[in-house]
Amino acid sequence: MIQKSRLHIPHPPARPGEAPDFSYLKISAPGEVPRPDVNTPAMEMADLAHSMVRVLKDDDKTTGPWNPHLEPEVLQVGLRHMMLTRAFDDRMQRVQRQGKISFYIKSTGEEAVAVAQCMALRPGDMLFPSYRQQGLQIARGRKLVDLMCQCLSNTRDMCKGRQMPIMYHSREGNLFSISGNLTTQYPQAVGWAMAAAMKGEDNLAASWIGDGSTAEPDFHHALTFASVYQAPVILNVVNNQWAISTFQAFAGGGREPFAARGLGYGIPGIRVDGNDFLAVYAVTEWAAERARTGAGPTLIEHVTYRASAHSTSDDPSRYRPKEDSESWPLGDPIKRLKQYLVQLGVWTEKQHKALELELEKHASDSWKEAVTYGTMSEGPALDPSDMFEDVYKEIPEHLKRQREQMLAEGGK
Amino acid sequence: MAQMNMIQALNSAMDIALSRDPSVVIMGEDVGYFGGVFRCTDGLQRKHGDHRVLDTPIAEGGIVGTAIGMGVNGMRPVAEIQFADYIYPAFDQIVSELARLRHRSAGDFFAPITIRSPSGGGIRGGQTHSQSPEGIFTHVCGIKVVMPSNPYDAKGMLLSAIEDDDPVVFFEPKRIYNGPFDGDPDKPARPWTTHPKGEVPEGHYTVPLGKAEIVRAGTDATIVTYGTMVHVAVAATEKCGIDAEIIDVRSMAPLDVATLRTSVEKTGRCVIVHEATRFSGYGAELSATIQEECFWHLEAPIQRVAGWDTPYPHAFEWEYFPGQKRIINALRTVMEA
Ligand SMILES: Cc1ncc(C[n+]2csc(CCOP(=O)(O)OP(=O)(O)O)c2C)c(N)n1
Ligand SMILES: [Mg+2]
Numbered sequence: 089m090i091q092k093s094r095l096h097i098p099h100p101p102a103r104p105g106e107a108p109d110f111s112y113l114k115i116s117a118p119g120e121v122p123r124p125d126v127n128t129p130a131m132e133m134a135d136l137a138h139s140m141v142r143v144l145k146d147d148d149k150t151t152g153p154w155n156p157h158l159e160p161e162v163l164q165v166g167l168r169h170m171m172l173t174r175a176f177d178d179r180m181q182r183v184q185r186q187g188k189i190s191f192y193i194k195s196t197g198e199e200a201v202a203v204a205q206c207m208a209l210r211p212g213d214m215l216f217p218s219y220r221q222q223g224l225q226i227a228r229g230r231k232l233v234d235l236m237c238q239c240l241s242n243t244r245d246m247c248k249g250r251q252m253p254i255m256y257h258s259r260e261g262n263l264f265s266i267s268g269n270l271t272t273q274y275p276q277a278v279g280w281a282m283a284a285a286m287k288g289e290d291n292l293a294a295s296w297i298g299d300g301s302t303a304e305p306d307f308h309h310a311l312t313f314a315s316v317y318q319a320p321v322i323l324n325v326v327n328n329q330w331a332i333s334t335f336q337a338f339a340g341g342g343r344e345p346f347a348a349r350g351l352g353y354g355i356p357g358i359r360v361d362g363n364d365f366l367a368v369y370a371v372t373e374w375a376a377e378r379a380r381t382g383a384g385p386t387l388i389e390h391v392t393y394r395a396s397a398h399s400t401s402d403d404p405s406r407y408r409p410k411e412d413s414e415s416w417p418l419g420d421p422i423k424r425l426k427q428y429l430v431q432l433g434v435w436t437e438k439q440h441k442a443l444e445l446e447l448e449k450h451a452s453d454s455w456k457e458a459v460t461y462g463t464m465s466e467g468p469a470l471d472p473s474d475m476f477e478d479v480y481k482e483i484p485e486h487l488k489r490q491r492e493q494m495l496a497e498g499g500k
Numbered sequence: 501m502a503q504m505n506m507i508q509a510l511n512s513a514m515d516i517a518l519s520r521d522p523s524v525v526i527m528g529e530d531v532g533y534f535g536g537v538f539r540c541t542d543g544l545q546r547k548h549g550d551h552r553v554l555d556t557p558i559a560e561g562g563i564v565g566t567a568i569g570m571g572v573n574g575m576r577p578v579a580e581i582q583f584a585d586y587i588y589p590a591f592d593q594i595v596s597e598l599a600r601l602r603h604r605s606a607g608d609f610f611a612p613i614t615i616r617s618p619s620g621g622g623i624r625g626g627q628t629h630s631q632s633p634e635g636i637f638t639h640v641c642g643i644k645v646v647m648p649s650n651p652y653d654a655k656g657m658l659l660s661a662i663e664d665d666d667p668v669v670f671f672e673p674k675r676i677y678n679g680p681f682d683g684d685p686d687k688p689a690r691p692w693t694t695h696p697k698g699e700v701p702e703g704h705y706t707v708p709l710g711k712a713e714i715v716r717a718g719t720d721a722t723i724v725t726y727g728t729m730v731h732v733a734v735a736a737t738e739k740c741g742i743d744a745e746i747i748d749v750r751s752m753a754p755l756d757v758a759t760l761r762t763s764v765e766k767t768g769r770c771v772i773v774h775e776a777t778r779f780s781g782y783g784a785e786l787s788a789t790i791q792e793e794c795f796w797h798l799e800a801p802i803q804r805v806a807g808w809d810t811p812y813p814h815a816f817e818w819e820y821f822p823g824q825k826r827i828i829n830a831l832r833t834v835m836e837a
Pocket of ligand 1: 220268269270297298299300301302326328330331332394398
């Protein structure tokens, strides 16, 4: 037989109409992965990149060295943040369907990543999210009304109508401005962390991108600079298996986990069950300790599943089995934390249902308030001449002239 | 006053900025221990330390990306892109991030970064060490784009750029780093000591961004130019005996329209000169602006003298370079019309 070169085209394990198949996923048993000292050199803990840190067991109990031993009150706060994130997402999806906002992106199924991580970090740590970490906004105490006003581009929009929905930011909340350009925030987070180290402060930076976004050159830039300068940064890859319609193997190649990409840079890579609140919290705490004690950056791969469409403009039934989400072997992060709390005896089904209703009402009340500050069709409205502000610190002559021209034309 | 070439003037500006403001950081490829391939950062790391004058990985996108993060965290990075020809890997971070951060966050975040980059030809650099990409950046709102043409302006404008809270792309015409160049490659090189603008104060001063300068007063026609071509235009004017007023734009964005208007209203004739390629080049913006502002004063169609619309050739540099001959021809054309 003559051997020939061949082109490999990755395929997802199942397409619409086929049975979901997650046999490709390597899953460790809860408690199985050791927890090394934070100062261990990357290559001596290379296994962390190839296994999966898990704390919650199928019987809803915890096990192993990664158990963060959080108080039930803390876990209840985490559960609440995740449930509020979901309630917010559901409300926003609904108002988008009603044509009240132009676009929305849900984070359903991935709530543990943003919420547990945010809770494991300090308020002074600077967060550089992508568009799918609304849980960070919520866990940092941003009001739903404020987030909704951004999506409405109304008079209370923190972006003053300059960004499409979901591109939030908060200076006081140390939540960086979200960009529509994938992965650009990754090297920015590294630079922020380098500056923190230069100034001798012990705040760290953390950033999030998706599996697909790891293919962008900024991923390499970020890891290179983080490695060279040992920046106090946590770089997260949220591997939710899909990048719009493209299976994650188109970015990762499907042979090595994303976490293992850190190793070539000398950066510890750690793969975690992204739907296990406790494991995500523990891994983040560990990475934060590394950053704050001069041990340098950490790359975390969160293995999770994008349970909803990519965005309100997407229909996943065209490229993956409808039952995929229910078949996801790592379950649902909210359900899993809830079961753990119930098992502990500090939470009941009844309390859970009541909280669900309370948060739904909170989301709907917040929406009612948000629209009083303006909608896309009804006032009050932003002043369009405001678009000429903040292009530069001071408005230059040519923009003053353009603003005058726009005003003279009398608008639309 | 001291005598400085442009490299020394830029070095002095960065030295002063590092001394005055602890948030200033110099970063780039080979800028630290070695002092830069053009020596602009020579000695700065020795004096200010390797935490403030950083050698970086060869990753222009990474340099600008991390500089943005530093800027957001209270630093004032001065990033060197070793040649303007290598700025493109950083294009997305400059255009999509740096330029728009203040606007998209409604003023809540900004990154006060200066990006220095040697540009322009006439150094036998072929197509990968000769480009003049300023027009690509002037098309981007949210950044300032400037280019000095002499040591005095280089230092004063660089200090202005570093102290500016807006991002500035600072192109350095590398052909005139060591001395003014009149476009004739056969003449012996002239040092900056022969030029009044080679006299540079040792201490801190600024030259404001957004202001053009009349480098030669005249009445027959106006030449609008910047960078190396300022000196070529001066030599061409003196050779042909046409009394042209020569304006050094210095700041391409924002543009000092008033100075252009006043001059062209007076002369009624205008020649625009730049090294960059012509089609959709910055000269097109200058020409359109002058036409809009001064149409009823114009006696002749505006002429553009620019690099040909080809990649910068290695072997035919002086056929490509818009030298004195081409400027004189354009001046004659506007005078004869
Ligand atoms: C530079 C850039 N290229 C393409 C896009 C369009 N785009 C938006 S989201 C997306 C998929 C990203 O997938 P992933 O990184 O896995 O993140 P996820 O959406 O799954 O959270 C694409 C291609 C973009 N926004 N920016
Ligand atoms: Mg994805």
